[in-house]
């Protein structure tokens with residue numbers, strides 16, 4: 001309410017609006033009603049990891065998931081990362097290059113990241129590179145809906161936008177129904193003591209492990225089903241696509257990277273987790289891409305107590321916004337900030353101090369940070385200087 005009073009009645013700042021909605025969700029729980037003139041709006045906030053407001057609930061989920069994303073666990077996923085990178089390279093080589101066809105890299109890496117998350121998190125084979133599916137479009141539509149909704153309070157009231165809003169609702173429904181179906185399949189498999197064809201659900205898949213599938217587990221899974229696809233898929237795909245774009249613009253960086261890949265990987269067919277640690281320049285290139293193009297450019301945190309920053313008093317209770325995008329482009333923090341220069345992240349260079357946080361900082365920082373980096377790096381290894389596929 002305070003935020004509403006502070007804002008112009010015609011167009012609410014998305015920040016104030018978020019603050020207001022966050023307060024409401026905390027006070028009234030996951031479903032609440034807001035009356036605006038004669039309109040009744042029902043707000044539903046789910047409890048996926050990114051959006052969980054209740055600390056206890058978040059902490060419980062995060063503890064389970066931290067284990068699932070640990071480096072010990074990620075080691076075991078290298079097979080899937082390698083396999084999907086290989087499929088992408090085959091597609092690029094045999095289909096696009098051999099037929100001299102233009103490849104839309106963002107679409108292709110979207111398919112691969114989707115495949116990887118579905119496989120390692122849920123044990124499901126989608127094979128998006130070779131089969132068409134409504135999945136990528138549904139995720140894109142949900143994200144677009146989210147952005148438009150945050151930008152403009154009255155978006156939903158303009159009849160011009162109603163067809164798009166129906167599309168967003170349909171996309172959300174599709175994602176949740178698919179999630180519910182996967183959970184149902186899993187339960188049936190557990191009940192029958194077998195693993196259905198095409199749905200190999202051994203307990204080491206991220207989201208099934210440690211879950212007994214109580215009603216609460218099911219809710220948790222469904223919320224996180226959407227969370228992982230939204231939080232983990234597009235972000236990683238954007239990172240890879242933007243990195244490819246930068247490499248195309250900077251042949252010198254590409255050459256240096258190829259040299260490193262040749263030296264570290266050579267003709268080896270599969271990358272091991274330990275190989276990744278040696279791909280120092282590739283990691284610098286990815287970091288520099290994230291500096292200029294952070295896939296999550298803004299994050300927000302509610303201040304519990306009053307705080308003074310740079311001599312300015314900020315009262316507790318307000319929502320503070322942090323932008324990795326803005327910090328990453330400030331001359332004060334990065335000299336000549338618009339120049340793409342991976343050597344800024346050379347191991348001997350001074351480390352950026354609290355001005356570089358593409359995965360956010362603190363306890364609510366990105367759960368999938370290592371996962372995303374391993375995923376991006378294992379797709380980088382195929383691009384070697386001899387132009388061959390890995391292993392051929």
Ligand code: HEM
Nearest residue numbers: 049050231232235236239296299359360364366367368372
């Ligand atoms: C380049 C890729 C990625 C980037 C740049 C990124 C960035 C971020 C950022 C900035 C946050 C904090 C959001 C906030 O607090 O407002 C976050 C949270 C989160 N991310 Fe990522 N992310 C990436 C990939 C992934 C992947 C691959 C997954 C999972 C498969 C994932 C899962 C999550 C989850 C679950 C959270 C919420 C953590 C919590 O609140 O405890 N992310 N991510």
